[in-house]
Structure formats: C-alpha cells, structure tokens
Amino acid sequence: MTVINKEVHKHELVGGRLCLDFANTVSWHDSSEKSRELLTSYERLVNWSLQANIFNKQQSLLLLEKAKSQPAKAKEVLQQAIDLRESIFRIFSLILKHETPASKDLSTLNEALGNVYRVMRLVPGENKFSLELLNGEEMLDEMLPPIVQSAIDILTSEKELRRVKKCEGDPCGWLFFDTSRNRSRRWCSMADCGNRAKAKRFYHNKK
C-alpha cells in the first residue's frame, strides 16, 4: 500500500491560479545559482497536485500505486511536466516584459493543449454543456490537463492576462494573479519576499 509521505514538501500556493502555482514549483525561479527544483520525483508531482486540489487523496494514492508498476513512464511524465512548467514560466515571464514568447515554448504548450482535449468530454448540464475530465483512466499525466486549461484561460483573456505578475523580490521569480482592486500587489507573499524587502529598506534607511 502506498502511503503519502507526511514529510513531503508543503507547497506555498500563493499564485492564485493553477498554472501560476505550478510555475512556482521552483524556489528562486529567476536565479541560475539559487534556484531549487521542488518536483524532484513523480511522488512529489502527485503530492503537489494533491495540495493544489487537482486530486483528492484517494486519486493520489491510486496514481502513486500505478506509478510503482511503471517507473519509467512515471519518470517520463515528470520530465514532461517540468518541460511544460518551464515553458509556461518563460511564456509569462516574456509577456510581462512585453516580449513575444519563444515559438518553442508555444509549441510545447500547444502540444499539451492537444492532449487536454484527448482526455475531456462534453457533458450536458442544466442550461449548458460543460467540459469534464474523463474519469477512470488513471493516466499518470492526469494532472497536466487542468494546468494547461488554466494557462489557456489566462492567455486567451486580456482581462486575466493583465493581472499576472512576477514577484518583485529579486530573484524570487514567482508568478501570481493579482486580484487587488488597483492591481497593487508586489510580492508573492507578504510574509516572505514582502518582509525581506521591508527589512532591506529599513536597513538602508538606518545607514
């Protein structure tokens, strides 16, 4: 029986949108020296998905169980997830600098987009139809479609896209969705980068 390791990394979900939280699974994402990978195993990817509410505990356990019998496939999915994450990160980072995302990164996202619809189906509702993930397939990459969907939802909406920001804590690199009324949020979290900036300012003022 697979047990979810209680010692596993507790992710800070400060992004406000699934794809942005996913982009934040690297500490100090903008630094080449300080950056640290948080998705170091398939188990960690599933655990992040559990914390981000993509899966419930039962679904997570099923996936981990399944991954055990397909370690090579699980490793492949982890790499695929990381490639997708880096593309999402670079796309938003360049958009924030008013630059055009690289076509290689757009291709990665477009390819993933094709996979999303492969595992979705239209379900009739009361007044309209909705898209739902096909259930019961238990594919190892089942966490990716909702992440891709989240990125597409933002990228195809000018209103949403304007609220995507990068933390001003250098070189934090974390992305977040600014829901403040006048779009004034500057930090991934006040407790973290916000405080560090405040302390720095205090120090400089004293000098």
Ligand SMILES: [Zn+2]
């Ligand atoms: Zn930050």
